């Protein structure tokens with residue numbers, strides 16, 4: 001599903017390269033974590049998969065396509081196969097959670113009635129079917145991140161990526177969020193999560209890629 005062949009990334013004007021000669025393969029339907037200290041290159045690695053940043057060397061293979069060779073106008077097609085969960089939820093504060101989750105589909109051109117049906121299903125998967133009309137600020141942090149996950153899976157992506165999804169949550173809520181990612185993974189979605197919550201993920205039964213100053217250990 002996702003393969004990195006000798007991938008390196010150096011930012012313009014940056015010091016040492018953010019990533020150096022990274023090799024790994026995440027098969028379809030698998031789940032893995034990326035850990036490492038702040039600045040180790042976790043976010044950069046995810047951005048290369050999304051095509052937000054470009055590698056300087058090597059190949060990033062996604063579903064058989066080398067992303068490093070895609071043109072700008074081919075990238076939106078790639079991104080539709082990916083769902084992304086952020087640390088800060090980035091929900092629209094003046095819209096209901098049902099609107100927040102259905103909006104990505106409407107932007108993709110899906111009919112409103114279908115978008116709402118799919119959004120309700122995604123919100124049910126994260127246990128928020130009773131809060132459809134709530135505004136984000138009326139939910140707890142853990143619930144807001146559940147909305148973030150529902151929004152990321154509403155278009156049924158092949159791959160779910162998350163960048164420090166529990167960065168703002170305490171241990172108990174973080175644990176629940178990691179369990180939710182495992183539930184999503186069980187339905188066949190490939191999942192890759194960057195986190196420095198090592199004390200929690202060492203208790204989770206999934207492989208872990210460890211980055212150290214741009215190198216994979």
Ligand SMILES: Nc1ncnc2c1ncn2[C@@H]1O[C@H](COP(=O)(O)OP(=O)(O)O)[C@@H](O)[C@H]1O
Nearest residue numbers: 011014018036037038039040041042043044045
């Ligand atoms: N846009 C950028 N421009 C220059 N340097 C960057 C940029 N983004 C990240 N970096 C650098 O790349 C390295 C890896 O950063 P990042 O991928 O954000 O690590 P992590 O997510 O593990 O904290 C760091 O040294 C960081 O300062």
Ligand SMILES: [Mg+2]
Nearest residue numbers: 042043044163
């Ligand atoms: Mg980061």
